[in-house]
Amino acid sequence: MADIQAPAPGTFYHRPSPEEDPFKAKGDTVAEGDVIGLVEVMKTFVEVKAETAGTFGGYVADNESAVKAGAVLATVES
Amino acid sequence: MPIERLFIANRGEIAVRIVRAAKSLGIHTIQAHSEADADMLAVRLADEGVEIGPPPAKKSYLDIDALVAAAKSVGADAVHPGYGFLSESAAFAKAVDDAGLIFVGPASGTIERMGDKVAARQAAETAGVPVVPGSDGRVDGVDAAVAVAAEVGYPVMLKAAAGGGGKGIRIAEDEAELRKLAPQAKQEAEAAFGDGGLYVERAVMNPRHVEVQIMGDGTDAVHFFERECSLQRRRQKVWEEAPAMCLTDETRAKLCQSAADLARSVGYRGAGTVEYLFEESTGAFFFIEMNTRIQVEHPVTEMITGFDLVQEMIRVAGGAALSLTQADITMSGHAIEVRLNAENPELDFLPMPGEIAALDLPETDGVRFDHFLxxxxxxxxxxxxxxGKLIVHAPDRDAAIDKMASALKTLTIEGVPTTAALHMALAADPDVRKGAFHTRWLEPWLADGGLKSQQTGG
Known part of the structure:
Protein backbone atom coordinates (compact mmCIF):
# COMPACT_ATOMS: atom_id res chain seq x y z
CA MET A 1 0.00 0.00 0.00
CA ALA A 2 1.33 3.43 -0.90
CA ASP A 3 0.43 6.75 0.69
CA ILE A 4 -0.31 9.81 -1.39
CA GLN A 5 1.07 12.84 0.39
CA ALA A 6 0.22 16.53 0.23
CA PRO A 7 2.67 18.36 -2.10
CA ALA A 8 2.02 21.62 -0.22
CA PRO A 9 0.16 22.78 2.87
CA GLY A 10 -3.32 24.18 2.34
CA THR A 11 -6.91 23.05 1.84
CA PHE A 12 -7.51 19.57 0.39
CA TYR A 13 -10.33 18.95 -2.06
CA HIS A 14 -11.62 15.55 -3.20
CA ARG A 15 -13.53 17.08 -6.12
CA PRO A 16 -12.50 19.15 -9.16
CA SER A 17 -15.36 21.54 -8.27
CA PRO A 18 -18.14 21.44 -5.67
CA GLU A 19 -20.71 20.18 -8.23
CA GLU A 20 -18.60 17.31 -9.50
CA ASP A 21 -17.91 13.81 -8.21
CA PRO A 22 -14.71 13.05 -6.29
CA PHE A 23 -11.69 12.32 -8.51
CA LYS A 24 -11.57 8.71 -7.25
CA ALA A 25 -13.72 6.27 -5.29
CA LYS A 26 -12.51 3.33 -3.22
CA GLY A 27 -11.79 0.41 -5.54
CA ASP A 28 -11.14 2.54 -8.66
CA THR A 29 -8.15 1.67 -10.79
CA VAL A 30 -5.34 4.18 -10.39
CA ALA A 31 -2.64 4.76 -13.00
CA GLU A 32 0.62 6.47 -12.18
CA GLY A 33 0.10 10.23 -12.55
CA ASP A 34 -3.68 10.13 -12.04
CA VAL A 35 -5.04 13.19 -10.27
CA ILE A 36 -6.75 12.17 -7.01
CA GLY A 37 -7.37 15.59 -5.48
CA LEU A 38 -6.39 19.25 -5.28
CA VAL A 39 -4.58 21.24 -2.62
CA GLU A 40 -5.34 24.94 -2.56
CA VAL A 41 -2.32 26.85 -1.35
CA MET A 42 -2.08 30.63 -1.51
CA LYS A 43 -4.95 30.88 -4.03
CA THR A 44 -3.29 28.31 -6.32
CA PHE A 45 -4.74 24.87 -6.94
CA VAL A 46 -2.09 22.15 -7.04
CA GLU A 47 -3.00 18.75 -8.46
CA VAL A 48 -2.30 15.78 -6.21
CA LYS A 49 -1.11 12.85 -8.32
CA ALA A 50 -0.68 9.17 -7.62
CA GLU A 51 2.95 8.10 -7.86
CA THR A 52 2.17 4.39 -8.18
CA ALA A 53 -0.46 2.39 -10.05
CA GLY A 54 -2.95 0.17 -8.25
CA THR A 55 -6.38 0.30 -6.68
CA PHE A 56 -7.64 3.39 -4.89
CA GLY A 57 -7.79 2.65 -1.15
CA GLY A 58 -9.79 5.73 -0.25
CA TYR A 59 -9.26 9.26 1.05
CA VAL A 60 -7.56 9.66 4.42
CA ALA A 61 -7.90 13.44 4.75
CA ASP A 62 -11.40 14.91 4.68
CA ASN A 63 -12.70 17.02 1.81
CA GLU A 64 -12.02 20.75 2.40
CA SER A 65 -9.80 20.01 5.40
CA ALA A 66 -6.61 21.90 6.23
CA VAL A 67 -3.56 19.73 5.55
CA LYS A 68 0.17 20.13 6.17
CA ALA A 69 2.81 19.46 3.52
CA GLY A 70 3.55 15.72 3.51
CA ALA A 71 0.28 14.78 5.22
CA VAL A 72 -1.24 11.51 4.00
CA LEU A 73 -4.23 12.36 1.81
CA ALA A 74 -5.17 8.98 0.33
CA THR A 75 -3.86 5.46 -0.20
CA VAL A 76 -3.27 3.23 -3.22
CA GLU A 77 -3.15 -0.57 -2.93
CA SER A 78 -0.88 -2.32 -5.39
CA MET B 1 -14.49 65.96 8.37
CA PRO B 2 -10.93 64.73 8.65
CA ILE B 3 -10.67 61.04 9.46
CA GLU B 4 -9.72 60.29 13.08
CA ARG B 5 -10.15 56.53 13.46
CA LEU B 6 -9.31 54.45 10.40
CA PHE B 7 -10.35 50.80 10.06
CA ILE B 8 -8.11 48.85 7.66
CA ALA B 9 -10.10 46.12 5.89
CA ASN B 10 -7.18 44.31 4.31
CA ARG B 11 -4.03 42.39 5.18
CA GLY B 12 -0.43 41.77 4.12
CA GLU B 13 1.92 44.45 2.90
CA ILE B 14 -0.76 46.95 1.87
CA ALA B 15 -2.22 46.91 5.40
CA VAL B 16 1.24 47.81 6.74
CA ARG B 17 1.51 50.57 4.13
CA ILE B 18 -1.88 52.01 5.10
CA VAL B 19 -1.22 51.83 8.85
CA ARG B 20 2.05 53.73 8.38
CA ALA B 21 0.48 56.38 6.13
CA ALA B 22 -2.44 56.92 8.52
CA LYS B 23 -0.17 57.13 11.57
CA SER B 24 1.98 59.76 9.90
CA LEU B 25 -1.23 61.79 9.47
CA GLY B 26 -1.93 61.43 13.20
CA ILE B 27 -4.84 59.05 12.63
CA HIS B 28 -5.72 56.26 15.10
CA THR B 29 -5.43 52.93 13.24
CA ILE B 30 -7.57 49.83 13.75
CA GLN B 31 -6.42 46.75 11.86
CA ALA B 32 -8.96 44.08 10.87
CA HIS B 33 -7.66 40.52 10.82
CA SER B 34 -8.88 36.96 10.37
CA GLU B 35 -8.22 34.24 12.94
CA ALA B 36 -5.16 33.25 10.88
CA ASP B 37 -3.70 36.77 10.84
CA ALA B 38 -3.54 37.78 14.51
CA ASP B 39 0.28 37.81 14.31
CA MET B 40 0.66 39.80 11.13
CA LEU B 41 2.84 42.89 11.08
CA ALA B 42 0.00 45.35 10.43
CA VAL B 43 -1.76 44.17 13.61
CA ARG B 44 1.43 44.74 15.60
CA LEU B 45 1.95 48.22 14.13
CA ALA B 46 -1.65 49.42 14.39
CA ASP B 47 -3.06 51.07 17.50
CA GLU B 48 -5.72 48.35 17.75
CA GLY B 49 -6.56 45.05 16.13
CA VAL B 50 -9.97 43.45 15.72
CA GLU B 51 -10.77 39.92 14.63
CA ILE B 52 -13.34 39.69 11.85
CA GLY B 53 -13.76 35.97 11.17
CA PRO B 54 -12.27 32.57 10.28
CA PRO B 55 -9.24 32.17 7.98
CA PRO B 56 -10.98 31.72 4.58
CA ALA B 57 -11.24 35.16 2.96
CA LYS B 58 -14.93 34.72 2.12
CA LYS B 59 -15.61 34.46 5.85
CA SER B 60 -13.37 37.39 6.80
CA TYR B 61 -11.84 39.88 4.35
CA LEU B 62 -14.68 39.35 1.87
CA ASP B 63 -17.51 39.37 4.43
CA ILE B 64 -19.13 42.79 4.11
CA ASP B 65 -21.44 42.39 7.13
CA ALA B 66 -18.63 41.19 9.40
CA LEU B 67 -16.34 44.05 8.34
CA VAL B 68 -18.94 46.80 8.72
CA ALA B 69 -20.05 45.41 12.11
CA ALA B 70 -16.43 45.29 13.30
CA ALA B 71 -15.70 48.81 12.06
CA LYS B 72 -18.74 50.13 13.91
CA SER B 73 -17.96 48.18 17.08
CA VAL B 74 -14.51 49.80 17.38
CA GLY B 75 -15.85 53.28 16.72
CA ALA B 76 -14.07 53.77 13.40
CA ASP B 77 -15.10 56.77 11.29
CA ALA B 78 -13.57 55.49 8.04
CA VAL B 79 -12.69 52.25 6.25
CA HIS B 80 -9.69 51.74 3.95
CA PRO B 81 -10.21 48.76 1.63
CA GLY B 82 -6.61 48.47 0.29
CA TYR B 83 -6.40 46.53 -3.00
CA GLY B 84 -7.95 43.20 -3.92
CA PHE B 85 -10.64 41.76 -1.60
CA LEU B 86 -13.53 44.29 -1.43
CA SER B 87 -11.61 47.33 -2.69
CA GLU B 88 -13.67 47.53 -5.89
CA SER B 89 -16.96 46.31 -4.48
CA ALA B 90 -19.65 48.95 -4.93
CA ALA B 91 -21.75 46.97 -2.44
CA PHE B 92 -19.05 47.29 0.22
CA ALA B 93 -18.58 51.01 -0.42
CA LYS B 94 -22.34 51.46 -0.11
CA ALA B 95 -22.56 49.37 3.08
CA VAL B 96 -19.79 51.47 4.65
CA ASP B 97 -21.54 54.64 3.56
CA ASP B 98 -24.93 53.43 4.84
CA ALA B 99 -23.33 52.67 8.21
CA GLY B 100 -22.37 56.35 8.42
CA LEU B 101 -18.64 55.76 7.85
CA ILE B 102 -16.33 57.12 5.18
CA PHE B 103 -15.18 54.73 2.45
CA VAL B 104 -11.62 55.62 1.48
CA GLY B 105 -12.17 55.51 -2.25
CA PRO B 106 -14.62 56.77 -4.84
CA ALA B 107 -18.39 56.87 -4.36
CA SER B 108 -20.09 53.48 -4.76
CA GLY B 109 -21.81 54.77 -7.91
CA THR B 110 -18.42 55.55 -9.48
CA ILE B 111 -17.09 52.09 -8.59
CA GLU B 112 -20.15 50.52 -10.16
CA ARG B 113 -19.94 52.59 -13.31
CA MET B 114 -16.22 52.07 -13.88
CA GLY B 115 -16.51 48.37 -13.02
CA ASP B 116 -18.99 47.83 -15.85
CA LYS B 117 -17.12 47.29 -19.13
CA VAL B 118 -19.70 48.97 -21.34
CA ALA B 119 -20.37 51.91 -19.00
CA ALA B 120 -16.64 52.47 -18.47
CA ARG B 121 -15.99 52.48 -22.21
CA GLN B 122 -18.78 55.02 -22.68
CA ALA B 123 -17.38 57.20 -19.88
CA ALA B 124 -13.96 57.05 -21.55
CA GLU B 125 -15.35 57.98 -24.96
CA THR B 126 -17.33 60.86 -23.45
CA ALA B 127 -14.17 62.20 -21.83
CA GLY B 128 -12.33 61.96 -25.16
CA VAL B 129 -10.17 58.98 -24.15
CA PRO B 130 -9.36 56.72 -27.12
CA VAL B 131 -10.91 53.25 -26.97
CA VAL B 132 -10.14 50.33 -29.27
CA PRO B 133 -12.21 51.14 -32.35
CA GLY B 134 -14.61 48.41 -33.38
CA SER B 135 -18.14 47.38 -34.20
CA ASP B 136 -20.93 48.91 -32.16
CA GLY B 137 -22.11 45.59 -30.84
CA ARG B 138 -22.28 42.41 -32.88
CA VAL B 139 -21.83 42.23 -36.63
CA ASP B 140 -24.12 40.19 -38.84
CA GLY B 141 -22.38 38.33 -41.60
CA VAL B 142 -19.08 38.55 -43.40
CA ASP B 143 -19.90 41.66 -45.44
CA ALA B 144 -20.78 43.60 -42.30
CA ALA B 145 -17.50 42.51 -40.71
CA VAL B 146 -15.59 43.66 -43.79
CA ALA B 147 -17.34 47.03 -43.66
CA VAL B 148 -16.37 47.56 -40.00
CA ALA B 149 -12.79 46.45 -40.72
CA ALA B 150 -12.50 48.94 -43.56
CA GLU B 151 -13.49 51.67 -41.13
CA VAL B 152 -11.23 50.75 -38.18
CA GLY B 153 -8.29 49.53 -40.26
CA TYR B 154 -6.41 46.23 -40.40
CA PRO B 155 -5.33 44.08 -38.68
CA VAL B 156 -8.63 43.36 -36.98
CA MET B 157 -9.57 40.99 -34.23
CA LEU B 158 -12.68 38.84 -34.40
CA LYS B 159 -14.16 38.01 -31.01
CA ALA B 160 -17.11 35.91 -29.94
CA ALA B 161 -19.83 38.26 -28.68
CA ALA B 162 -20.84 35.72 -26.05
CA GLY B 163 -17.23 34.90 -25.45
CA GLY B 164 -14.39 34.97 -23.07
CA GLY B 165 -11.35 32.79 -22.58
CA GLY B 166 -9.95 33.37 -26.03
CA LYS B 167 -12.45 31.08 -27.81
CA GLY B 168 -13.39 32.23 -31.26
CA ILE B 169 -10.68 34.92 -31.40
CA ARG B 170 -9.03 35.38 -34.82
CA ILE B 171 -6.75 38.05 -36.20
CA ALA B 172 -7.12 39.01 -39.86
CA GLU B 173 -4.39 40.99 -41.62
CA ASP B 174 -6.47 41.96 -44.64
CA GLU B 175 -9.87 41.60 -46.27
CA ALA B 176 -9.11 38.25 -47.93
CA GLU B 177 -8.08 36.77 -44.61
CA LEU B 178 -11.10 38.26 -42.86
CA ARG B 179 -13.42 36.69 -45.44
CA LYS B 180 -11.76 33.33 -44.80
CA LEU B 181 -11.61 33.58 -40.98
CA ALA B 182 -14.99 35.12 -40.15
CA PRO B 183 -16.99 31.96 -40.93
CA GLN B 184 -14.52 29.87 -38.86
CA ALA B 185 -14.75 32.24 -35.92
CA LYS B 186 -18.53 32.20 -36.16
CA GLN B 187 -18.58 28.41 -36.17
CA GLU B 188 -16.23 28.16 -33.22
CA ALA B 189 -18.28 30.70 -31.26
CA GLU B 190 -21.45 28.76 -32.05
CA ALA B 191 -19.86 25.52 -30.86
CA ALA B 192 -18.43 27.05 -27.71
CA PHE B 193 -21.24 29.39 -26.65
CA GLY B 194 -24.25 28.37 -28.72
CA ASP B 195 -24.10 31.89 -30.17
CA GLY B 196 -22.24 32.70 -33.36
CA GLY B 197 -22.36 36.48 -32.85
CA LEU B 198 -19.05 38.25 -33.48
CA TYR B 199 -17.45 41.57 -32.60
CA VAL B 200 -14.88 43.12 -34.87
CA GLU B 201 -12.27 45.49 -33.49
CA ARG B 202 -8.90 46.84 -34.44
CA ALA B 203 -6.20 44.41 -33.30
CA VAL B 204 -3.54 45.97 -31.09
CA MET B 205 -0.32 44.16 -31.95
CA ASN B 206 2.27 43.30 -29.29
CA PRO B 207 0.59 45.66 -26.85
CA ARG B 208 2.43 47.20 -23.93
CA HIS B 209 0.55 47.78 -20.70
CA VAL B 210 0.74 51.42 -19.71
CA GLU B 211 -1.34 52.92 -16.90
CA VAL B 212 -1.77 56.39 -15.45
CA GLN B 213 -2.01 57.14 -11.75
CA ILE B 214 -4.69 59.67 -10.99
CA MET B 215 -6.03 61.28 -7.83
CA GLY B 216 -9.26 63.21 -7.47
CA ASP B 217 -11.11 65.04 -4.72
CA GLY B 218 -14.57 64.71 -6.28
CA THR B 219 -14.21 67.97 -8.18
CA ASP B 220 -10.68 68.30 -9.47
CA ALA B 221 -8.30 65.56 -10.57
CA VAL B 222 -4.59 65.34 -11.34
CA HIS B 223 -2.31 62.67 -12.79
CA PHE B 224 1.03 61.46 -11.44
CA PHE B 225 2.35 60.27 -14.80
CA GLU B 226 2.39 56.66 -15.96
CA ARG B 227 3.72 53.23 -15.16
CA GLU B 228 4.54 50.38 -17.51
CA CYS B 229 3.61 46.87 -16.40
CA SER B 230 4.09 44.76 -19.52
CA LEU B 231 6.00 41.94 -17.84
CA GLN B 232 3.16 39.67 -16.78
CA ARG B 233 2.72 35.99 -16.02
CA ARG B 234 -0.81 34.60 -16.10
CA ARG B 235 -2.07 38.18 -16.25
CA GLN B 236 -0.29 39.00 -13.00
CA LYS B 237 2.19 41.84 -13.18
CA VAL B 238 5.64 40.82 -11.96
CA TRP B 239 7.87 43.83 -12.76
CA GLU B 240 6.68 47.43 -13.00
CA GLU B 241 8.38 50.66 -13.99
CA ALA B 242 7.85 54.39 -14.02
CA PRO B 243 8.01 56.17 -16.33
CA ALA B 244 7.18 54.02 -19.40
CA MET B 245 10.29 54.13 -21.59
CA CYS B 246 8.23 53.39 -24.73
CA LEU B 247 6.44 56.76 -24.71
CA THR B 248 7.56 59.95 -26.40
CA ASP B 249 7.08 63.13 -24.36
CA GLU B 250 4.25 64.11 -26.66
CA THR B 251 2.41 60.80 -26.27
CA ARG B 252 3.02 60.86 -22.51
CA ALA B 253 1.44 64.29 -22.23
CA LYS B 254 -1.65 63.22 -24.20
CA LEU B 255 -2.03 59.90 -22.40
CA CYS B 256 -1.71 61.37 -18.91
CA GLN B 257 -4.00 64.28 -19.76
CA SER B 258 -6.66 61.86 -21.02
CA ALA B 259 -6.59 59.96 -17.71
CA ALA B 260 -6.97 63.13 -15.65
CA ASP B 261 -9.82 64.25 -17.95
CA LEU B 262 -11.62 60.95 -17.43
CA ALA B 263 -11.20 61.16 -13.64
CA ARG B 264 -12.50 64.73 -13.59
CA SER B 265 -15.45 63.93 -15.86
CA VAL B 266 -16.72 61.22 -13.50
CA GLY B 267 -16.17 63.33 -10.37
CA TYR B 268 -13.57 60.90 -9.12
CA ARG B 269 -12.53 60.90 -5.46
CA GLY B 270 -9.42 59.10 -4.22
CA ALA B 271 -6.62 57.20 -5.95
CA GLY B 272 -7.28 55.46 -9.23
CA THR B 273 -5.55 54.05 -12.26
CA VAL B 274 -6.54 54.32 -15.89
CA GLU B 275 -5.15 51.38 -17.85
CA TYR B 276 -4.23 51.47 -21.53
CA LEU B 277 -2.86 49.26 -24.26
CA PHE B 278 -0.01 50.99 -26.06
CA GLU B 279 0.95 49.98 -29.58
CA GLU B 280 4.58 50.84 -30.10
CA SER B 281 4.61 50.48 -33.89
CA THR B 282 1.99 53.21 -34.33
CA GLY B 283 2.23 55.15 -31.05
CA ALA B 284 -1.51 54.65 -30.52
CA PHE B 285 -2.97 54.07 -27.07
CA PHE B 286 -6.37 52.71 -26.12
CA PHE B 287 -8.34 52.69 -22.86
CA ILE B 288 -8.80 49.23 -21.31
CA GLU B 289 -10.31 49.90 -17.89
CA MET B 290 -10.14 52.01 -14.79
CA ASN B 291 -9.16 50.53 -11.44
CA THR B 292 -10.86 52.37 -8.62
CA ARG B 293 -8.35 51.61 -5.87
CA ILE B 294 -4.74 52.10 -4.85
CA GLN B 295 -2.66 49.61 -6.81
CA VAL B 296 0.08 47.19 -5.81
CA GLU B 297 2.59 49.05 -7.98
CA HIS B 298 1.86 52.57 -6.69
CA PRO B 299 5.34 52.90 -5.08
CA VAL B 300 7.15 53.39 -8.42
CA THR B 301 5.01 56.48 -8.95
CA GLU B 302 5.81 57.70 -5.44
CA MET B 303 9.52 57.24 -6.12
CA ILE B 304 9.58 59.35 -9.30
CA THR B 305 7.21 62.07 -8.07
CA GLY B 306 8.06 62.22 -4.37
CA PHE B 307 4.42 62.22 -3.24
CA ASP B 308 2.76 59.84 -0.76
CA LEU B 309 -0.32 58.62 -2.62
CA VAL B 310 -1.82 56.70 0.31
CA GLN B 311 -1.68 59.75 2.58
CA GLU B 312 -3.26 61.88 -0.13
CA MET B 313 -6.14 59.42 -0.74
CA ILE B 314 -6.87 59.37 3.01
CA ARG B 315 -6.86 63.19 3.15
CA VAL B 316 -9.28 63.58 0.24
CA ALA B 317 -11.53 60.86 1.68
CA GLY B 318 -11.73 63.01 4.81
CA GLY B 319 -13.13 65.83 2.69
CA ALA B 320 -9.98 67.82 1.94
CA ALA B 321 -9.36 69.28 -1.50
CA LEU B 322 -6.33 67.96 -3.37
CA SER B 323 -3.22 69.28 -1.63
CA LEU B 324 -1.48 69.85 -4.94
CA THR B 325 -2.07 71.06 -8.46
CA GLN B 326 -0.91 69.48 -11.70
CA ALA B 327 1.95 71.97 -11.91
CA ASP B 328 3.30 70.75 -8.55
CA ILE B 329 3.78 67.22 -9.88
CA THR B 330 7.00 66.55 -11.74
CA MET B 331 8.94 63.35 -12.24
CA SER B 332 12.59 62.61 -11.89
CA GLY B 333 14.67 59.53 -12.62
CA HIS B 334 13.41 56.00 -13.12
CA ALA B 335 11.86 53.55 -10.67
CA ILE B 336 11.35 49.78 -10.89
CA GLU B 337 9.32 47.52 -8.62
CA VAL B 338 9.46 43.73 -8.54
CA ARG B 339 6.97 41.53 -6.72
CA LEU B 340 8.57 38.97 -4.46
CA ASN B 341 6.19 36.07 -4.05
CA ALA B 342 6.55 32.98 -1.86
CA GLU B 343 6.75 30.81 -4.96
CA ASN B 344 9.37 28.52 -6.41
CA PRO B 345 10.20 29.60 -9.99
CA GLU B 346 11.90 26.21 -10.56
CA LEU B 347 8.66 24.35 -9.78
CA ASP B 348 6.41 26.31 -12.12
CA PHE B 349 5.96 28.96 -9.43
CA LEU B 350 4.46 26.60 -6.86
CA PRO B 351 3.54 28.76 -3.87
CA MET B 352 4.77 27.60 -0.48
CA PRO B 353 3.93 29.25 2.82
CA GLY B 354 6.24 28.85 5.79
CA GLU B 355 8.05 30.57 8.60
CA ILE B 356 10.42 33.44 7.91
CA ALA B 357 13.67 32.06 9.31
CA ALA B 358 15.92 34.99 8.46
CA LEU B 359 15.35 38.43 7.02
CA ASP B 360 18.03 40.85 5.88
CA LEU B 361 16.94 43.88 3.91
CA PRO B 362 19.00 46.19 1.75
CA GLU B 363 19.25 49.65 3.27
CA THR B 364 20.52 51.97 0.60
CA ASP B 365 19.34 55.31 -0.72
CA GLY B 366 16.74 54.83 -3.42
CA VAL B 367 15.84 51.30 -2.30
CA ARG B 368 12.53 50.56 -0.62
CA PHE B 369 11.01 47.25 0.44
CA ASP B 370 7.26 47.28 1.18
CA HIS B 371 6.47 44.04 3.01
CA PHE B 372 4.83 42.45 6.04
CA LEU B 373 7.58 40.13 7.24
CA GLY B 388 6.72 42.18 -0.52
CA LYS B 389 7.75 44.58 -3.22
CA LEU B 390 11.31 45.65 -3.82
CA ILE B 391 11.44 49.14 -5.31
CA VAL B 392 14.46 51.03 -6.58
CA HIS B 393 14.91 54.58 -7.83
CA ALA B 394 17.90 55.83 -9.83
CA PRO B 395 18.72 58.72 -12.18
CA ASP B 396 17.98 56.65 -15.30
CA ARG B 397 16.63 53.26 -16.34
CA ASP B 398 20.01 51.54 -16.80
CA ALA B 399 21.09 52.64 -13.34
CA ALA B 400 17.74 51.47 -11.93
CA ILE B 401 18.16 47.99 -13.42
CA ASP B 402 21.70 47.80 -11.99
CA LYS B 403 20.41 48.92 -8.62
CA MET B 404 17.64 46.32 -8.71
CA ALA B 405 20.17 43.57 -9.48
CA SER B 406 22.38 44.59 -6.59
CA ALA B 407 19.46 45.04 -4.16
CA LEU B 408 18.21 41.54 -5.07
CA LYS B 409 21.66 40.16 -4.25
CA THR B 410 21.68 41.88 -0.85
CA LEU B 411 18.15 40.89 0.12
CA THR B 412 17.88 37.71 2.19
CA ILE B 413 14.58 35.99 2.92
CA GLU B 414 14.96 32.48 4.33
CA GLY B 415 12.32 29.92 5.22
CA VAL B 416 10.17 30.26 2.11
CA PRO B 417 10.99 30.13 -1.60
CA THR B 418 10.92 33.50 -3.36
CA THR B 419 10.75 34.72 -6.92
CA ALA B 420 14.03 36.65 -6.55
CA ALA B 421 15.72 34.34 -9.11
CA LEU B 422 13.14 35.34 -11.73
CA HIS B 423 13.85 39.02 -11.18
CA MET B 424 17.62 38.52 -11.24
CA ALA B 425 17.26 36.71 -14.57
CA LEU B 426 15.05 39.52 -15.91
CA ALA B 427 17.51 42.18 -14.74
CA ALA B 428 20.28 40.34 -16.63
CA ASP B 429 18.27 39.83 -19.81
CA PRO B 430 19.29 41.89 -22.87
CA ASP B 431 15.69 42.40 -24.05
CA VAL B 432 14.62 43.66 -20.62
CA ARG B 433 17.66 45.96 -20.63
CA LYS B 434 16.59 47.34 -24.02
CA GLY B 435 12.96 47.51 -22.96
CA ALA B 436 12.06 45.30 -25.90
CA PHE B 437 9.03 43.53 -24.46
CA HIS B 438 5.24 43.52 -24.44
CA THR B 439 2.45 41.84 -22.47
CA ARG B 440 3.00 38.49 -24.19
CA TRP B 441 6.78 38.45 -23.82
CA LEU B 442 7.36 36.89 -20.39
CA GLU B 443 5.51 33.58 -20.71
CA PRO B 444 7.26 32.43 -23.92
CA TRP B 445 10.55 33.61 -22.40
CA LEU B 446 9.91 31.37 -19.38
CA ALA B 447 8.83 28.48 -21.63
CA ASP B 448 12.07 28.86 -23.61
CA GLY B 449 14.13 28.46 -20.44
CA GLY B 450 14.74 32.17 -19.78
CA LEU B 451 15.43 31.45 -16.12
CA LYS B 452 18.06 28.82 -16.85
CA SER B 453 19.92 30.56 -19.66
CA GLN B 454 20.53 33.53 -17.41
CA GLN B 455 21.76 31.35 -14.56
CA THR B 456 24.27 29.45 -16.67
CA GLY B 457 25.31 32.55 -18.57
CA GLY B 458 26.09 34.34 -15.30
Missing part, protein backbone atom coordinates in the same frame (compact mmCIF):
# COMPACT_ATOMS: atom_id res chain seq x y z
CA UNK B 374 9.56 39.67 10.41
CA UNK B 375 11.79 36.85 11.61
CA UNK B 376 9.68 34.06 13.06
CA UNK B 377 6.53 35.15 11.21
CA UNK B 378 4.50 32.20 9.96
CA UNK B 379 2.96 33.04 6.58
CA UNK B 380 -0.50 31.46 6.40
CA UNK B 381 -1.52 29.35 3.36
CA UNK B 382 -4.96 31.00 2.98
CA UNK B 383 -4.09 34.16 1.06
CA UNK B 384 -2.01 35.22 -1.92
CA UNK B 385 1.71 34.65 -2.09
CA UNK B 386 2.97 38.26 -2.22
CA UNK B 387 5.73 38.69 0.39
Missing amino acids: YEGYEIPPFYDSLL
